[in-house]
Amino acid sequence: MHTLSCSQAAAVEVSTSAPRTHCRVVTRSRASTVACHASNSLNREVTLLDYGAGNVRSVRNAIKKLGYTIRDVEKPSDLASAEKLIFPGVGSYGQAIRILTQKGLVGPLKDYIASGRPFLGICLGLQLLFEGSEESGGCEGLGIIPGAVTQFDTTLGLPVPHIGWNNIAPTRGSALLDGVGDRRVYFVHSYRATPSPANADWVLATTQYGGEFVSAVNRGSVSAVQFHPEKSGSTGLDILAGFLHPDQAVAARGAERAAAPSPTFSSLSPTSTSGPHGLAKRVIACLDVRSNDQGDLVVTKGDQYDVREKEGGRDVRNLGKPVELAARYFDEGADEVAFLNITGFRDCVMEDTPMLEVLRRASERVFVPLTVGGGIKALTDSSGRSFSAAEVAAEYFRSGADKVSIGSDAVDAAQGYYARGGVPDGSTAIEQISAVYGKQAVVVSIDPRRVYVTDPAAVPHATVRTSKPGPNGEQYCWWQCTVKGGREGRDIGAVELARAVEALGAGEILLNCIDNDGVGKGFDLELVGAVSKAVTIPVIASSGAGCPEHFSEVFHSTGAAAALAAGIFHRREVGIEQVKKHLAEQNIPARL
Structure with missing residues (x-):
């Protein structure tokens, strides 16, 4: 034996x-x-x-x-x-x-x-x-x-x-x-x-x-x-x-x-085997969940991360209730559903009852994977109680999450990793959670913005020659990682961050793009291509989807394993079934 x-x-x-x-x-x-x-x-x-x-x-x-x-x-x-x-x-x-x-x-x-x-x-x-x-x-x-x-x-x-x-x-x-x-x-x-x-x-x-x-x-x-x-x-x-x-x-x-009659795509029949076999490209619905001014949790969406209405008192934009929207996306064929908790007032995730209750209720109606992000890190609450990152993640897992997403804390972890000469030391949330639950349970969310340069040798970051020159005709760019919802930039690029978090034990990358968020003109293909080439873990393209063609474009042009959208699904501008049908027509493996 x-x-x-x-x-x-x-x-x-x-x-x-x-x-x-x-x-x-x-x-x-x-x-x-x-x-x-x-x-x-x-x-x-x-x-x-x-x-x-x-x-x-x-x-x-x-x-x-x-x-x-x-x-x-x-x-x-x-x-x-x-x-x-x-x-x-x-x-x-x-x-x-x-x-x-x-x-x-x-x-x-x-x-x-x-x-x-x-x-x-x-x-x-x-x-x-x-x-x-x-x-x-x-x-x-x-x-x-x-x-x-x-x-x-x-x-x-x-x-x-x-x-x-x-x-x-x-x-x-x-x-x-x-x-x-x-x-x-x-x-x-x-x-x-x-x-x-x-x-x-x-x-x-x-x-x-x-x-x-x-x-x-x-x-x-x-x-x-x-x-x-x-x-x-x-x-x-x-x-x-x-x-x-x-x-x-x-x-x-x-x-x-x-x-049953002969299956058609419009029925989204699970018995349909049309289209190429193999690992499907995933279509993920994302719900930004925030407490509004009345204290209720709502699904919202912003342009460049501004989630308040431009007129009418600047209330938090309300696009629906989290559980109901998640159940709708499951019914419509979403391959996964992601909840990003962007409420800023939390004292301690262990007492974040509304968001944990959202997960509990959603998991009763949604039988596809659920990811949750927001506040996944080691912390000490106002009463002095301390919790490890693994303990915080465990609370979400017990409530129905399959994966947790780590954002700003991952930037600190990556910078510490490079400061130690590229040596993991077990101190980060990524390492602690993946050691207990496996790397597949840890997603790192990267929020970068494009920075143009004339000479790539002038910066210590991975650059690409861009097809979209900068305001002064710059031919090269890199992507600066940000924290605090895009409000603060750090001196680390998206490619370097992705390599670091993979080494620390992340199993997947959720790649946003501040420049494209809410614009609806497509994903940043150069960014997605650069990051997906730099790592061996799956990359989820996010920010910029405005039509079904943007999904096939990112799958044809980059190594992205999945593509995520929010506002176009919330507002019913584009349907998930519509995206899946288009992918099938483009001979891209998709779960029909």
């Missing part, structure tokens, strides 16, 4: 008036209803192994949406009495094994898996079934499935982590994936298991990303998936239903296929 040393939506509605043995499954794509009748002996309880790392709230919400109650594992003996177990592994491999060992759960978990009772692992819950992983300096796993988990090869030129919506290719039939076909599901991981003759009898589905990796396994009653079904919209809920009540799910899918 291979051993490594460890150095460390179909919307589903439950009829409240019906008996507990009766549920209706309503698919978003066709709104067809299929009655699922369970036997009187069906147990509607699921045991959840939540060891306290990351966002498990979304898994809970998905299980409840499918009509089941949840019992948590609080002690090892709870595994012995479980009848149906879901293990949503979140965070780093070493952290997970360490916590499971400390809580005395490793042996009981192996016993449960060997017992023949239904088991579903999610993401890290799949990887831990293997013999070991390169992550965390090399770590031994549960040893259930032959093989080791290894990192994606960054020399292939693909962004790592593998983040976004990719196809799955089932290798055989199963209740878990029956009828799912090769619909896209949501992945977020830097390490993967690979198929081999030794684990061939386990492999249920594979996915392509710089080569083939294992995206689902099954043998007997034991199943696991590398992707996140709870974040994969209606497709993911279908897959969870295939685990929770397989016979009824298979029958429901068959009836739906028989009743």
Whole structure:
């Protein structure tokens, strides 16, 4: 046995008036209803192994949406009495094994898996079934499935982590994936298991990303998936239903296929497989959330970060309520939803009840990834209580966030990194959060402005020869990073900042552009191109979208993995479905 040393939506509605043995499954794509009748002996309880790392709230919400109650594992003996177990592994491999060992759960978990009772692992819950992983300096796993988990090869030129919506290719039939076909599901991981003759009898589905990796396994009653079904919209809920009540799910899918007409794009049918396969380019809806003058949280949007109306008393611009808008974007096909908390009065994020409540409520209605930014850093509140960055992030994760976005604090972290000669020291929020939750949970938001220069040798920053000369005919430019909502510039460029935060452990970059914000004339392609070439982690293009063509333009011209917009979606000037349709017409991989 291979051993490594460890150095460390179909919307589903439950009829409240019906008996507990009766549920209706309503698919978003066709709104067809299929009655699922369970036997009187069906147990509607699921045991959840939540060891306290990351966002498990979304898994809970998905299980409840499918009509089941949840019992948590609080002690090892709870595994012995479980009848149906879901293990949503979140965070780093070493952290997970360490916590499971400390809580005395490793042996009981192996016993449960060997017992023949239904088991579903999610993401890290799949990887831990293997013999070991390169992550965390090399770590031994549960040893259930032959093989080791290894990192994606960054020399292939693909962004790592593998983040976004990719196809799955089932290798055989199963209740878990029956009828799912090769619909896209949501992945977020830097390490993967690979198929081999030794684990061939386990492999249920594979996915392509710089080569083939294992995206689902099954043998007997034991199943696991590398992707996140709870974040994969209606497709993911279908897959969870295939685990929770397989016979009824298979029958429901068959009836739906028989009743459904030929799919069209306008229906956004999750069964549609038109367009190129592979990792989709993501379309993200962003909600700037701020307290208005009456104390209510509203979604706002500004021009060059000014969020007040130009007339009528200069009230904060109100474009809607956060939860309702987020749910609308999920229904319209957004691949992710980002909340940026720009309220400035917070004393302590641990008591930021309105924003945390927004996340809790949104995660009940939005089954795609949620990112939240604003105040993610180590802090001390007015009463003298201190919290680490990881503790602050944990509060957001527990409330429903999948990723946290770090802004101004990342600039300080990068400048400190360079001052130390390019050496991480573990002191930054980026390092502390990624060490516990994995780099895929950390997004760094960069807010730069263009600076023109005549001679690139005159500045210590990475410059580009620009197609848009400066006011005095300058042929070169760089992008100065800012803090405090763009009000203060720092002597560090966007390219240098991106390289530093990648080295510190960030898993993704949200790249804004102050010059283009609210203008609607397109993304800054030179900026996005320069940053995406400088790093191996995914880059999200932001600021400037005004029409669907701007999305295809940034994907064709740069290495951006995703593109984000706010105002044009809020004001219904451009629809998400409209953008997706245009991408498909341009032969750009998109989740239809």
